[in-house]
Amino acid sequence: MKIILDNISKSYGSNIVIKNFTFSFEKKSYAILGKNGAGKSTLLKIIGNILLPSSGNIDYNIDNKDLIKQLFFCAPYQDIISELTLEEFLIFHKKFRNLEVSLDELLNEFRLLNFKNDKIENLSSGTIQKIKLSIAFFSDSNFILLDEPTTNLDDDSKKIYSKMMNKFSNSKGIIIATNDKNDIVINDTHTIDIT
Numbered sequence: 001m002k003i004i005l006d007n008i009s010k011s012y013g014s015n016i017v018i019k020n021f022t023f024s025f026e027k028k029s030y031a032i033l034g035k036n037g038a039g040k041s042t043l044l045k046i047i048g049n050i051l052l053p054s055s056g057n058i059d060y061n062i063d064n065k066d067l068i069k070q071l072f073f074c075a076p077y078q079d080i081i082s083e084l085t086l087e088e089f090l091i092f093h094k095k096f097r098n099l100e101v102s103l104d105e106l107l108n109e110f111r112l113l114n115f116k117n118d119k120i121e122n123l124s125s126g127t128i129q130k131i132k133l134s135i136a137f138f139s140d141s142n143f144i145l146l147d148e149p150t151t152n153l154d155d156d157s158k159k160i161y162s163k164m165m166n167k168f169s170n171s172k173g174i175i176i177a178t179n180d181k182n183d184i185v186i187n188d189t190h191t192i193d194i195t
Helices: 040-047 086-094 103-109 125-138 155-168
Strands: 002-012 015-025 029-033 055-061 071-074 143-147 173-178 190-193
Touching: 002 040, 015 040, 029 040, 040 071, 040 143, 040 173, 071 125, 086 103, 086 125, 103 125, 125 143, 125 155
Parallel strands: 029 173, 029 190, 071 143, 143 173
Antiparallel strands: 002 015, 002 055
């Protein structure tokens, strides 16, 4: 699978956030860098088919597969169903997206097993971010799109993030948007500065 952006621009009224961006993403590791307000999140949402560009074309070169199931978008500002327990949420998630591991394996990898029966609304922001990352990495998809992936994570959780990046960087395309270069943990990550 390839994602090809051709001359993409995005404006909000008279404010041009992205101008004439052209790039081809393959199954590799990428980091979109830039200052706050540079358009990193906007570009990632466009790549993820969450936000439409004002102009330009996007070609998702896929083989007769459902586009939505080929991309997984994860951001700290995304809401998840907080009234459910963690286990209930993951079971609900599995109705829409296949997981590549069992629930217990996923929970163990991200050190979430102790929270299995807790309501998500009672968990810390760092734990909720780990839940989002866990389903991003372990859901069946070709591309993982991570916006500010280590937001709210403590040092131990950042080590888990690094481990997952290394584990999946050879089998999935991973595109992160960040202004923290410490989020880039794969040595051959292609960086794109949109400042």
